[in-house]
Amino acid sequence: MNEHESKNKPSEREDELTLTNRQGHPVTDNQNVRTVGNRGPTTLENYNFLEKISHFDRERVPERVVHARGAGAYGIFEAYGKAGDEPVSKYTRAKLFQEPGKQTPVFVRFSTVIHGGHSPETLRDPRGFAVKFYTEDGNWDLVGNNLKIFFIRDPLKFPDMVHAFKPDPVYNAQDMKRFFDFVSMSPEATHMITFVFSPWGIPANYRQMQGSGVNTYKWVNEEGEGVLIKYHWEPLKQGIRNLTQQEANEIQGINFNHATVDLYEAIERGDYPEWELCVQIMSDDEHPELDFDPLDPTKLWPEDQFPFLKVGKMTLNRNPEDYFTEVEQAAFGTGVLVDGLDFSDDKLLQGRTFSYSDTQRHRVGANYLQVPVNRPLKRVATNQSGGQMRIEPDRAPAQNPHVNYEPSSLGGLKEASKTGKDHEPHYNAKLVRSPIDRQNNFKQAGDTYRAFEDWERDELISNLAAALVQCKDDIRERMISYFTEADTDYGRRVAEALKEADMSMAANGQGKASADAAARKAEQEGHE
Numbered sequence: 001m002n003e004h005e006s007k008n009k010p011s012e013r014e015d016e017l018t019l020t021n022r023q024g025h026p027v028t029d030n031q032n033v034r035t036v037g038n039r040g041p042t043t044l045e046n047y048n049f050l051e052k053i054s055h056f057d058r059e060r061v062p063e064r065v066v067h068a069r070g071a072g073a074y075g076i077f078e079a080y081g082k083a084g085d086e087p088v089s090k091y092t093r094a095k096l097f098q099e100p101g102k103q104t105p106v107f108v109r110f111s112t113v114i115h116g117g118h119s120p121e122t123l124r125d126p127r128g129f130a131v132k133f134y135t136e137d138g139n140w141d142l143v144g145n146n147l148k149i150f151f152i153r154d155p156l157k158f159p160d161m162v163h164a165f166k167p168d169p170v171y172n173a174q175d176m177k178r179f180f181d182f183v184s185m186s187p188e189a190t191h192m193i194t195f196v197f198s199p200w201g202i203p204a205n206y207r208q209m210q211g212s213g214v215n216t217y218k219w220v221n222e223e224g225e226g227v228l229i230k231y232h233w234e235p236l237k238q239g240i241r242n243l244t245q246q247e248a249n250e251i252q253g254i255n256f257n258h259a260t261v262d263l264y265e266a267i268e269r270g271d272y273p274e275w276e277l278c279v280q281i282m283s284d285d286e287h288p289e290l291d292f293d294p295l296d297p298t299k300l301w302p303e304d305q306f307p308f309l310k311v312g313k314m315t316l317n318r319n320p321e322d323y324f325t326e327v328e329q330a331a332f333g334t335g336v337l338v339d340g341l342d343f344s345d346d347k348l349l350q351g352r353t354f355s356y357s358d359t360q361r362h363r364v365g366a367n368y369l370q371v372p373v374n375r376p377l378k379r380v381a382t383n384q385s386g387g388q389m390r391i392e393p394d395r396a397p398a399q400n401p402h403v404n405y406e407p408s409s410l411g412g413l414k415e416a417s418k419t420g421k422d423h424e425p426h427y428n429a430k431l432v433r434s435p436i437d438r439q440n441n442f443k444q445a446g447d448t449y450r451a452f453e454d455w456e457r458d459e460l461i462s463n464l465a466a467a468l469v470q471c472k473d474d475i476r477e478r479m480i481s482y483f484t485e486a487d488t489d490y491g492r493r494v495a496e497a498l499k500e501a502d503m504s505m506a507a508n509g510q511g512k513a514s515a516d517a518a519a520r521k522a523e524q525e526g527h528e
């Protein structure tokens, strides 16, 4: 009998379904607390009751500070061995990409961003697309979103941005006045806002959306040479589908968990969603010929100059067995890279890289990497010890158990040998606090506006008007000036739609200005 069988063997008093407590004691009465007489009072030595209620009291861990609502699934990533027509080894020595057909297990968590753990999945919001690859060299996390760009480019602004987008600290509801107050003071967000307020801001579900690493990373080959890389996930057979605001409202009226249910049910019925992983590649330099900085996460790399090169395919084919254990405790981070993959100098990426493991030590605990979903599928051997909820030592079987330090001559762990030349970028610049040079905040927003189909532009204008009508005049004016800089038609249409929205509010309200508009003015004056 192995250890697992002996653990699960019922005692003579039990069968396979007998309820026990966590100490293994069979529970004979799960309906009545122990009391002095059947009307109480209760007694405090009642271990079963105390264990049950005090565990219940601790069922929640802090939810993620962003991306709290999510759904997860397991699957397989299969490499093509190539990046487009070239052997992938020209650019990276990462083992998971090398041989055609090589399979790497993955776990994926999709999410919405701003609202809490049980908020509707129909809300206008970017969607998270985080992938953990359990590679032979250890874990690699590609923590992306559905959209290919981001609101800001400096990590110092992230907590302010999230505060402005999250519910108001006084009355706990999201408020477009606060949202657009921040955005109108952050012109670099214009491009992202153009996506988020279009139908691309409400993907139909998690299966039918794209994914992107957003930030610029690097690939490093055997010679230690680096190239700049952007990652993109393209849905295969299931395609891409986005919702109009009206469609989202209708779905939300009957089911605010539709994306979670859609993913779970598709996998249960064997209709496995698939995505192709593509990369865009640029040489590792500043590219002065471009009108944007390749490290700026508010920019797309134009596909005609930097084509999407296919490098592999991911299929999701297994649902988790326990939501909390596997999905809620899952921890992804941008610092989790394997040999052959590297960071770029993208400031936002470097800020993110501190933030993820920091929050996970708080959210899940110091030993979050021992939770099975986060643990590599390969061996782990560290000299780290202790911490709350340590499940097992990270000891190698051959290791002298007395030696939990390195270096040692007494049979402790030893450093690994190097696999290729180190990538050693050279720096010679002043240490400064300064924005990047090629900010170009509006041009690509205009390109994106013009690239939309008519119905997408119509939706964008009406969604923006519905949000901006709640904002005070100077916020509206700043936003319209940004849209106009992006494309004069864009700015003009938002301004006209806003006038109409004001008029219809007035018509539905009392006299010249509606009560809402009057309240907006009063509040504006009150706070100035």
Ligand code: HEM
Binding pocket: 063, 064, 065, 066, 067, 070, 109, 110, 111, 127, 128, 129, 130, 143, 144, 145, 150, 154, 155, 156, 158, 212, 213, 214, 215, 297, 330, 331, 332, 348, 351, 352, 355, 356, 359, 360, 363
């Ligand atoms: C989650 C920070 C930008 C995608 C999180 C979490 C933090 C965070 C603290 C919660 C993690 C957890 O509790 O496990 C930041 C900071 C950013 C930033 C400081 C910028 C400075 C981005 C960007 C993307 C992104 C640009 C898209 C590429 C995600 C995703 C998750 C997440 C997908 C959820 C991961 C999961 O499913 O567990 N972020 N983030 N974040 N972030 Fe970011």
